[in-house]
Amino acid sequence: MSLLHRITRATVAALALPGVLLALWWVLTADSESYYLPPLSQILTSFDDVWLSDRLTADVLPSLLRLLGGFLLAVLLGVGLGVLIGSSRRLRAFCEPVLEFLRAIPPPVLVPVLMLFTGIGDTMKVLVIVSGCVWPILLNTVEGVRAVDEVLVETCRCYGVRGPARLWHLVIRSASPQIVTGMRQGLSVGIILMVISEMFAASNGLGFTIIQFQRTFAVTEMWTGILLLGVLGFLLALLMRLFERRALNWYFGLRQAQRGGSR
Template identity: 60%
Template structure:
């Protein structure tokens, strides 16, 4: 129980310190563009939750944004891990794909938004594809490197025991590459949140990014800041969920590392 309390305090300590500093630095602010935090928090409930739940901005703007983010992220996970394993296991395929991978890796994901709009229009599908396209590369490239880095002795052992291709991929390749895959997935989550907001700034009529920009254009500055806070809370919540899932996925790896340190 004490350990859980320490972990909770560790997670909330920095956000609490930053909010306290923000409160103190703006408590007497008269700036139109930088209102006191108390004013922003006072607008928070009215902006996002004042209407009946089914008609609130939280339901019409925040939840659809999170849904599109998760849809694009899951698509990127499936495609990135599948392609990464295939490319990582085949030296010939890796040599063939490497120039293309290096080309697309050098392109900033936001640049792809206008291009994808030409092919997918301006609807929900375009925003999901934008998120999936941006999230794909960290997952794909880290998966390839993770598969390439598997100990050759483990591969030889799998051949000696005559493991089938599916069993080898499931029990050896994915497990051995999982630390790298999780690293790529963590990077992709941050990219996905950014692209969620950017994609909603282009001809959208709903979503968190659209709403924040609408407040900014209407000079509703406290409401705009409240949207930024919502975005930060979404990022924090997703990070906590990701950390919990990654600890479960990498439980074997953590135990292995702990055993190595104990043996040393």
């Protein structure tokens, strides 16, 4: 199967269900006279005027930058601490109760606390995103490091592979499938927290703008914001999948070879 054929099939598979749902939304709301559920055609007509203007740089771009900053910081913290904790059985046993306690705290609850210490600026919003994104990445990294093949560990020891080379080529490489899984989960959480953090004492951002539309009964404009969030979530998930295919190309190739050999 050619590369173009695979890309075409993947694109069709990814767009098929969203296309069907949008078509149903269009048909079911075509004759809607409800103020709170306007027709999709009306929402799409307003979309350009609402978002493809000054709000693109005033609200959408700041939100994406906060999400990017919080997500990257969560990746650094999650992978760094995950490798450290996963590599030591004693440290893992010592930290597990604290990790379970902190993980159980819903990140939105931390918004008022973070506002007391950091104010209402971008720092608070980034930290809220970090507080939710870091847990899937951290816990998946710990499990990935724990699951490193003992045969490979012994092989590295016999060949004298130590230090940074062992960390990069054995530990992180072996745990990378689960690390990327945690990153994908963390990104979904980060999008939610990006919106929530901007609903508290903010002056810009997607969450702030959508809640302002709701408070002023600009229902059609509010729906355009919800639609935009869905589109951004889809595009970010697609980029994450492309990154996964690129970063784990060796892993998918190995799985394909194993399936071919088992036939």
